[in-house]
Amino acid sequence: MLPQPAPKPGILARRDAIVAGLRELLPDDGVIAEKLRLKPYETDGLSAYRQVPLAVVLPRTTEEVAAVMAFCHREGVRVVPRGAGTSLSGGALPMADSVVLGLMRMNRITEIDYADRCATVQAGVTNIGITQAVAGEGFFYAPDPSSQLACMIGGNVNMNSGGAHCLRYGVTANNLLGLKVVTVEGEVLEIGGAHLDAAGYDWLGLMTGSEGQLAIVTEVTVRILRAAEGARAMLAAFRSNEVAGACVDSIIGSGIIPVALEFMDRPAIHACEAFAHAGYPLDAEALLIIEVEGSTAEQDFLLDRLKEICARHDPISLKVSTSAEESLAIWKGRKGAFGAVGRISPDYMCMDGTIPTSQLPHVLRRIGEMSESYGLQVANIFHAGDGNLHPLIMFDANDPASFARAEKFGAEILTLCVEVGGCLTGEHGVGVEKRDLMGVQFTETELDQQRRIKSAFDPGWLLNANKVFPLKGLAAE
Amino acid sequence: MMPGSEEGVIEAIRQAHEVGEPLAVAGRGSKQGLLRPVQAARTLSTAGLAGITLYSPSELIISARAGTTLGEIEAAVAAKGQHLVAEPPDFTALFGQSQAQTIGGVVGANLSGPRRVAWGAMRDHVMGVRAVNGMGEAIRSGGRVLKNVTGLDLCKLLTGSHGTLAVLTEVTLKVAPVPEQRATLVLRGLAPGQAVAALSAALGSPYAVSGAAHLPAALAGFVPGIGPGPATLMRLEEFAPSIAYRSERLRADLAGFGAVEVLDDAASRLAWAAVRDCAPFAGMQGAIWRVSVRPSRGPAVAAALEAAFGASWFLDWGGGLVWVAGPATTEAHDAVAAAARAQGGTHTLFRAPETLRAAVAVIPPEPAALAAIAARVKAAFDPRGILNPGRMHAGT
Numbered sequence: 001m002l003p004q005p006a007p008k009p010g011i012l013a014r015r016d017a018i019v020a021g022l023r024e025l026l027p028d029d030g031v032i033a034e035k036l037r038l039k040p041y042e043t044d045g046l047s048a049y050r051q052v053p054l055a056v057v058l059p060r061t062t063e064e065v066a067a068v069m070a071f072c073h074r075e076g077v078r079v080v081p082r083g084a085g086t087s088l089s090g091g092a093l094p095m096a097d098s099v100v101l102g103l104m105r106m107n108r109i110t111e112i113d114y115a116d117r118c119a120t121v122q123a124g125v126t127n128i129g130i131t132q133a134v135a136g137e138g139f140f141y142a143p144d145p146s147s148q149l150a151c152m153i154g155g156n157v158n159m160n161s162g163g164a165h166c167l168r169y170g171v172t173a174n175n176l177l178g179l180k181v182v183t184v185e186g187e188v189l190e191i192g193g194a195h196l197d198a199a200g201y202d203w204l205g206l207m208t209g210s211e212g213q214l215a216i217v218t219e220v221t222v223r224i225l226r227a228a229e230g231a232r233a234m235l236a237a238f239r240s241n242e243v244a245g246a247c248v249d250s251i252i253g254s255g256i257i258p259v260a261l262e263f264m265d266r267p268a269i270h271a272c273e274a275f276a277h278a279g280y281p282l283d284a285e286a287l288l289i290i291e292v293e294g295s296t297a298e299q300d301f302l303l304d305r306l307k308e309i310c311a312r313h314d315p316i317s318l319k320v321s322t323s324a325e326e327s328l329a330i331w332k333g334r335k336g337a338f339g340a341v342g343r344i345s346p347d348y349m350c351m352d353g354t355i356p357t358s359q360l361p362h363v364l365r366r367i368g369e370m371s372e373s374y375g376l377q378v379a380n381i382f383h384a385g386d387g388n389l390h391p392l393i394m395f396d397a398n399d400p401a402s403f404a405r406a407e408k409f410g411a412e413i414l415t416l417c418v419e420v421g422g423c424l425t426g427e428h429g430v431g432v433e434k435r436d437l438m439g440v441q442f443t444e445t446e447l448d449q450q451r452r453i454k455s456a457f458d459p460g461w462l463l464n465a466n467k468v469f470p471l472k473g474l475a476a477e
Numbered sequence: 478m479m480p481g482s483e484e485g486v487i488e489a490i491r492q493a494h495e496v497g498e499p500l501a502v503a504g505r506g507s508k509q510g511l512l513r514p515v516q517a518a519r520t521l522s523t524a525g526l527a528g529i530t531l532y533s534p535s536e537l538i539i540s541a542r543a544g545t546t547l548g549e550i551e552a553a554v555a556a557k558g559q560h561l562v563a564e565p566p567d568f569t570a571l572f573g574q575s576q577a578q579t580i581g582g583v584v585g586a587n588l589s590g591p592r593r594v595a596w597g598a599m600r601d602h603v604m605g606v607r608a609v610n611g612m613g614e615a616i617r618s619g620g621r622v623l624k625n626v627t628g629l630d631l632c633k634l635l636t637g638s639h640g641t642l643a644v645l646t647e648v649t650l651k652v653a654p655v656p657e658q659r660a661t662l663v664l665r666g667l668a669p670g671q672a673v674a675a676l677s678a679a680l681g682s683p684y685a686v687s688g689a690a691h692l693p694a695a696l697a698g699f700v701p702g703i704g705p706g707p708a709t710l711m712r713l714e715e716f717a718p719s720i721a722y723r724s725e726r727l728r729a730d731l732a733g734f735g736a737v738e739v740l741d742d743a744a745s746r747l748a749w750a751a752v753r754d755c756a757p758f759a760g761m762q763g764a765i766w767r768v769s770v771r772p773s774r775g776p777a778v779a780a781a782l783e784a785a786f787g788a789s790w791f792l793d794w795g796g797g798l799v800w801v802a803g804p805a806t807t808e809a810h811d812a813v814a815a816a817a818r819a820q821g822g823t824h825t826l827f828r829a830p831e832t833l834r835a836a837v838a839v840i841p842p843e844p845a846a847l848a849a850i851a852a853r854v855k856a857a858f859d860p861r862g863i864l865n866p867g868r869m870h871a872g873t
């Protein structure tokens with residue numbers, strides 16, 4: 001079991017009084033304290049780790065969040081913010097003495113301004129909900145994490161979520177204009193707004209990706225973009241990871257930045273094809289999905305150039321979609337990758353390192369060797385344009401030895417990512433999962449610098465205190 | 478002091494930290510005229526930390542020591558058909574001096590050009606930093622990859638912090654291929670409100686407009702090939718067939734605003750360099766401000782300041798960036814700050830005589846709760862307050 005910070009003295013004993021205090025701040029249905037009803041909040045998208053919290057609060061307004069924070073601050077109670085609970089790094093894992101602050105009821109869109117290309121929404125609006133609200137006018141919200149049907153914008157801000165299209169459109173941080181946040185003391189702050197680049201320190205940039213360490217995000221102003229006229233995908237299959245990697249280099253070197261450039265290795269191709277019957281060639285060692293945007297003629301122009309580039313790398317097959325339906329079919333396998341792997345293995349762990357793209361063949365070779373030595377299968381999916389690698393490690397959670405091996409395997413992959421010049425996490429966040437690996441990427445001096453910034457916002461370490469930083473460094477109470 | 482290595486920067490800051498000696502932090506000093514003057518007997522310059530340390534065109538990444546000139550970096554990436562996406566401006570003419578700017582200064586000031594409106598600011602393209610904090614400790618954040626959420630994002634915090642938190646020693650930037658061609662669509666004779674409506678229509682089109690500016694009659698002549706008369710400019714940067722197609726589509730979409738002229742690639746380069754570098758104000762006396770607002774509010778800021786002190790102004794970023802020139806007086810400055818605030822935006826006193834920059838809030842003060850956090854964050858990097866004291870706000 002994952003080590004957790006020791007509960008703060010007295011908090012568990014004062015549970016009833018704390019719950020009663022919270023009930024004074026929120027309507028009856030806004031506080032959950034019954035054991036059975038707390039159960040759904042014990043875990044998130046990283047379901048291997050579980051901990052029932054002290055209580056759950058479900059505010060509807062920024063004012064209610066502020067009241068809860070002021071109360072918890074006064075009482076010295078730890079707070080774990082939660083959106084839809086889709087974190088793959090355990091970002092919403094509670095502590096036994098913590099109040100889970102669920103933002104899912106804050107699901108109103110407060111403003112859409114097409115002329116100024118921005119929308120202001122509460123933290124509990126889903127990622128896809130923003131796009132759906134503006135799609136009628138031809139607009140969209142660009143970051144598209146795989147969990148976009150469920151995940152909420154407040155969580156996206158806290159994890160700086162990415163997606164398959166960030167090579168072209170950037171990650172969450174590049175698509176934000178403003179935040180409304182509540183400090184640990186319960187003060188409401190407006191950061192940025194509907195304008196670009198406010199003068200002064202870049203609080204917006206610092207808070208994005210801060211994993212709930214600095215403040216509670218209650219409202220978000222995002223950039224909305226007009227969608228391209230259309231998009232189309234092509235599929236290119238290659239004889240080796242090296243050749244596919246070289247093809248990615250050639251594409252980027254040609255001056256074309258596709259809107260998506262996805263790579264799958266042999267195990268991933270087989271798993272996805274068995275699941276989705278997308279027509280992937282099973283004799284390929286590596287597959288690229290390449291997507292371009294524009295009018296039909298513009299798509300043709302770009303796809304012709306891409307075809308020429310791919311053809312220079314001795315592909316096994318090249319398939320250019322001729323319709324929206326064919327593009328969907330090409331994407332179907334990739335988008336179903338998690339489900340596909342879930343079908344061939346009782347459990348899997350999705351890793352999330354980033355590597356310099358030139359290191360891909362070397363890293364995949366090493367992962368293959370590790371896979372043999374740990375006796376666990378792995379399938380690799382890779383956002384090839386930006387170097388974000390998702391190895392899916394297959395294991396059996398009912399077998400503690402298998403789980404322990406998978407954890408070690410994952411840690412070894414991430415350590416390798418850092419060794420070749422990359423990082424521990426490209427889009428899932430550190431959470432609890434990679435907390436104790438932070439020393440692989442950062443010196444103790446660098447971690448102390450980050451901890452002092454955390455302390456500047458949250459001197460008592462009440463906000464999401466079991467995440468991001470190695471537990472041994474957590475300030476003793 | 479101009480150390481030739483990061484170790485030298487560490488040593489210099491350690492010594493200053495020990496005795497609590499304030500240091501002015503600079504590259505080559507090209508931005509000394511920006512924001513508040515720093516009261517420090519000695520300057521720590523990063524100009525000695527020169528050179529590109531890594532350039533991987535296929536990974537869209539370049540790293541350089543902080544003192545490397547922007548010119549050297551731009552030349553290196555141009556040789557591989559790439560560029561810096563944020564299009565950092567060259568304000569040497571604006572500030573009336575000749576020092577080349579360093580990449581450390583460009584990042585430290587978070588300076589972005591017209592492309593900012595579509596493709597992000599300098600801070601969006603800083604993938605990694607090495608820096609030395611106010612205690613003389615080396616810290617890194619980010620790295621050399623394009624996607625990284627490991628730990629707090631100090632790249633963004635340090636970008637635009639004007640050397641007040643740490644001294645940048647090396648930065649890693651995302652680069653992108655230079656589009657094959659440029660073109661600029663020009664609408665003539667629009668009033669400011671109409672101009673911003675046209676810019677919004679263009680930026681809200683599916684055609685990826687990458688520059689959107691409006692010049693009133695008095696200033697249009699300072700942009701090559703544009704004047705005379707008010708001119709509203711929209712830039713496309715694409716492969717050649719897309720330029721042809723998108724120009725025609727936009728011409729049709731914007732027909733309600735008047736006849737559209739199209740400037741070719743060469744004319745576009747000249748026009749947008751002038752907008753980027755604030756060429757219309759380069760020869761002007763007095764003070765210069767930048768106001769950042771919701772784009773549709775840009776014309777209201779301009780009108781208020783015309784009425785208040787006969788301001789000269791032009792609009793970039795689709796109306797969201799108002800460049801303002803006027804007398805270097807406290808009254809004019811207060812009017813700018815008030816107009817920005819009234820429209821929900823922020824101001825920066827960008828260029829002014831030292832006496833004015835020392836006397837006023839060059840950027841808006843933060844609300845008390847945020848100012849308290851800011852003071853603690855400053856102390857988290859620089860507990861004795863030795864790095865560029867007073868550069869952004871008086872007394873900090």
